[in-house]
Amino acid sequence: MIHFDHVTKVYESNGTSFKAVNDVELKVEKGEIFGVIGFSGAGKSTLIRLVNLLERPTSGSVLLNDRDMASLKKSELREQRRKIGMIFQHFNLLESKNVYHNVAFPLSLAGVPKKEIDSRVTEILEFVGLSDKSTQYPDQLSGGQKQRVGIARALATSPEILLCDEATSALDPETTKSILDLLKRVRDEYNITILMITHEMNVIREVCDQVAVMEQGQLIEQGTIFDVFSNPKHQTTKNFVRTVMQDEIPESILRLLSDQERSRHIYRITFVNETTGEPILSRVSKGFDVEVNVLHGQITELQGVPFGNLIVELQGEQSEILKAIHYLQTSVQLKEVTAHAG
Amino acid sequence: MQVDLHTFWPKILEATNETLLMVGIALVFASLIGLPLGVALVVTRPNGLLQNGPLFKVLNAIVNFFRSIPFIILLVAILPITRLIVGTSIGTAAAVVPLVLFSGPFIARLVESSLLEVEPGVVEATEAMGATSWQIVFRVLIPEALSSLVLNITIAAIGLVGASAMAGFVGGGGLGDLAIAYGYQRFETEVMIITVLLLVVIVQVIQTVGNQLSRKIRRH
Structure with a gap:
């Protein structure tokens, strides 16, 4: 045209x-x-x-x-x-x-x-x-x-x-x-x-x-x-x-990471397409002995397709957290948030 | 020295008539020159609709030339031309020619400034519709600037009232001439006051009519 x-x-x-x-x-x-x-x-x-x-x-x-x-x-x-x-x-x-x-x-x-x-x-x-x-x-x-x-x-x-x-x-x-x-x-x-x-x-x-x-x-x-x-x-x-689209990690979360008293497990989860519709976080906390704390994020729609970005903290035993992460990685993009990385 | 105002009324009436005649006729002809000249200045200018550098420079120089000559000098300087056009170099008709030459380029400048006030975006929008340059001038520039044009022509008309006072030099008559000849040169203060008052009234009326017309156009 x-x-x-x-x-x-x-x-x-x-x-x-x-x-x-x-x-x-x-x-x-x-x-x-x-x-x-x-x-x-x-x-x-x-x-x-x-x-x-x-x-x-x-x-x-x-x-x-x-x-x-x-x-x-x-x-x-x-x-x-x-x-x-x-x-x-x-x-x-x-x-x-x-x-x-x-x-x-x-x-x-x-x-x-x-x-x-x-x-x-x-x-x-x-x-x-x-x-x-x-x-x-x-x-x-x-x-x-x-x-x-x-x-x-x-x-x-x-x-x-x-x-x-x-x-x-x-x-x-x-x-x-x-x-x-x-x-x-x-x-x-x-x-x-x-x-x-x-x-x-x-x-x-x-x-x-x-x-x-x-x-x-x-x-x-x-x-x-x-x-x-x-x-x-x-x-x-x-x-x-x-x-x-909010995808930057806010100051308050970076401060949590620099907390020396205990190590924290903070991850960024990116939902694309169908996965946005699934109760993934709920399944994680039911299927494993971890608690999921949503710190920050946004779920929106692009051209009718849902798209989301969440920053969550996983709390629990190290071994359970590892299992939870393994499960999550099968359906969504997961990236650990560290003090220096975005 | 006292003046018998009784015998003076007919004179004043005649002078008023002459002033209105000179201003009216000169305004019509000056507008006939000034409007197209003003439009030409706008369309030929750099980045204008029909951009034409050389033509713009020539027109611009001509307008400036006539605008720089003091009216009283123009009046005398063009006597031969006046005689050529109206057949005589004295009288009311003879005064009209220099008034037109004086006011035409002035109106051109006023028209130019009115048309330049029209938003370039409106012109661009019309171009984007596939309008010809001709259509842009007559269907966008002039209608959109009309209210401002009326105000500017009013300014030109009042300028003509002032300039016509000097028409006495070629025997043009008019109120200004009366004020100068009787009031100023013969110290007949009452005559001067009356003629000046009449000029004030004429100017007021022209301005009021111009303002109202312009407002009416703007208010649609």
Whole structure:
């Protein structure tokens, strides 16, 4: 659907050049929600603008359904852009037009007959839940409502692709959730491919199927949400994952370990897939003469698959603990926590 | 020296008429020059919609050139051109030509600043919809800036009221001329006060109308 074929974008200013996007290779499949995450300045905004040619690649090419965007004639490009909706962090609505006319605007620019515009706008406002707001102006709406108008406007021309440029970054967590739910419906009901950029890992976790991590113009890691979240490889990725998934060992536990009076047996257990649903810890304490003390951890869901991370202390006779560990290792990942290791 | 205000009323009435006529006609023509010129300055500027460095530099220089000439000098300097355009170099009609040349570039600058206030993100969003540059100018930039444009044209109109006071040099008449000729040069203080008061009223009315119109546009 969208293919970045070794795309590089260089900005020249006053004799110095800056590589905003550096040799990016990326494929987004039809109907997928693909998230690109990175800190500000990583080149995400430039990357997303290369898709609808708001930015032109310096080298490499962006292919939409195998067609090189840069090869299009001006009129063809305008035609193609109508098939790519875009929403923005600051909404970018026309302040002088009401909700109805904002949504109708791209259709009216394309010269669609009034009657058709009317039925399309009515339908799409219904879809985003703003039918009762059609005569209001943007300055009378909340942030979440403005973004709904933005989404309605982007969908008006029935695009194949929706680009989301930090679409929830200006919204509070609750509103973010509702906008993300709406984006999921956009994909599910209209089968629109969504490419989004964000600096919020919870946004990626919430809606994306695939994620790519961007740093200094390059993609440093990409994969399915489950793979990247359960097993991040690059340090930046680990930092991003850590913002939403607690996997660091807290101070208080490290203090327990340095307790000299008795030796403690503290382990990190990683649950993946089905094992999350099983009462493993309960079985351990029933089957062996050990007590299990959960010190820290989190169990969450990634793309509908449960994923967990627990730090537990096993108390009891040395021999029983060894047996318990042996049992645990048959079904989950287990790693002893020491004072120096993470 | 006392003035018989009774005989003076017709004169004042005529002068008011002349001022309104000069300002009105000059404003229309100056806007006809200033609006497209302002739009051209915005679209040709670096990173503009139709970026064109050389053209921008030329237009920019022309606007600055006319804006740097004091009105009284412009008035006299272009007498031959005035005669060419309106057939005479004296009278109210003759005063309109320099007023237009004075105000047109000023309006261009005001239009430029109004249009630049429109969020670049809104323009980008419209580009992403597949709009032509033409559509962006007429369906986004101008409508979005309209409220601010009205306020700026109001400033230009009031500037014209001030400049028209000097039209007396070419026999253009008007309230300013009356104030200078009778009030200032002949020490007829009452005449001066009345004409100045009338100018104050005209400026107040223009500003109020401009403000209300602008607010109405913004409030939709």
